[in-house]
Amino acid sequence: MTEDLKVGIKHKTEITVKEEHSAKKYGSGNVDVFATPCMIAFMENTAMNLVKEYLPKGSTTVGIHIDVSHIKATPIGMKVFLKAKLLEIDGRKLVFEVIASDEEGGIGSGTHTRFIIDKKEFIKRLG
Numbered sequence: 001m002t003e004d005l006k007v008g009i010k011h012k013t014e015i016t017v018k019e020e021h022s023a024k025k026y027g028s029g030n031v032d033v034f035a036t037p038c039m040i041a042f043m044e045n046t047a048m049n050l051v052k053e054y055l056p057k058g059s060t061t062v063g064i065h066i067d068v069s070h071i072k073a074t075p076i077g078m079k080v081f082l083k084a085k086l087l088e089i090d091g092r093k094l095v096f097e098v099i100a101s102d103e104e105g106g107i108g109s110g111t112h113t114r115f116i117i118d119k120k121e122f123i124k125r126l127g
Contacts, residue, residue, distance in 0.1 A: 004054055007089060011050035013082040015042060017074055017102075034074035039108050040066055043098040047084040047112050051094060061094065061114040062122070068110030074102040084112070092116040 015021075021038045023029030028037050044063045051061060074080055081101050088095035092115050100108040 005051060005086075005089065007086055009050060009054075010083065010085045011046055012084075013042065013046045013049070015080050015082070017076050017078055017080055019076055022076060031073075032076055034076075034078075034080060034102075034107070036070040036108075039070055039080070039100050040068060042080070042082050043068065043084070043100060043108075043110075043112060044114075046082040047094075047096040047098060047114060050084045050086060050096070051114075051116075055116060058118055058120060059116055060119055061116050063112065063114050065113040066098075066110065068098065068108055068112070070100075070108040072102070072105070072107040074107055078102050078104075080107070087111070 017034045019025060021034055022032045023035040024032050026035040026037050028035050048061055079102060083099045085097045086094060087097050094114045096112045098110055098112045
């Protein structure tokens with residue numbers, strides 16, 4: 001890890017909700033609105049992208065816990081803005097605040113935990 005990886009760093013992502021992001025397509029509901037599992041995936045992706053440039057070569061992070069609320073529906077075609085902020089560093093464990101909003105305001109928030117891993121060692125242990 002580089003010394004630049006510090007609590008408080010932030011990253012943001014913007015997407016436009018497409019039919020492929022809908023609850024109907026994900027199978028998590030029967031309505032064409034932004035799916036909760038899709039929101040969570042984009043939150044995780046935003047947190048992962050926040051720290052990737054700070055990691056040693058050959059390392060990445062894997063998500064191990066997420067605790068979020070999805071409080072408002074977002075229609076297809078609307079933009080969603082995702083933010084991640086690094087809250088805690090405990091060895092290889094990283095804790096993030098994750099927030100999602102659309103063009104009308106907040107739609108979800110919570111915390112997400114990731115672990116720094118060596119990709120080769122991780123894959124080796126799987127087999």
